[in-house]
Amino acid sequence: MKVINISFKFADGAPDQTHAAVEGESVLDVALNNNIKLQHNCGGVCGCSTCHVYIEAGMDDLPEITDKEEDFIDRAVDPRLNSRLACQCVVQGNEDLVITIPEQDFLGH
Template identity: 75%
Template structure:
């Protein structure tokens, strides 16, 4: 018997086609994005210390861990926060989930 797969579909506002990737239980949306070549800022290194990995969860959000006060504080500082905003580093998936995530426009600064 096969274990149901967790998938994350990434949608983009810049005209890129959507991408769907399989995620392992315990991975964050940020991990899956970076492991599949999707550029998603993460200035703090993915430790809930900034708001640069801000995404919109369009489907499957009820299956994610509850938002923490710390995450909520950083989302308030994100560009164009919405009711479905989350930080990709804090969206850790479990088995048998299907998420649909929109990656908002990224404003990369020079290094």
């Protein structure tokens, strides 16, 4: 089983954290399993935009973005070219990931 590291950075200034992930886990799963607060109003089924994150490194090793995910990202606060939904970022490659979690002082869609 492949193991990669996911480095989490926080826009609110919290200290960075790095955690191991195995193939098949989502970035949302890894965050929640390590007590990182990341909103996920729909329960992680690509039904909202609250788990919106920025992929700073490792984007090429994530599944291709779907039209559904892209539609929800358009509803997120401050979407960017490197925006993804953490529930849809499933570990599948060899490259470590660097994720920035934006400030989450909203309820989201």
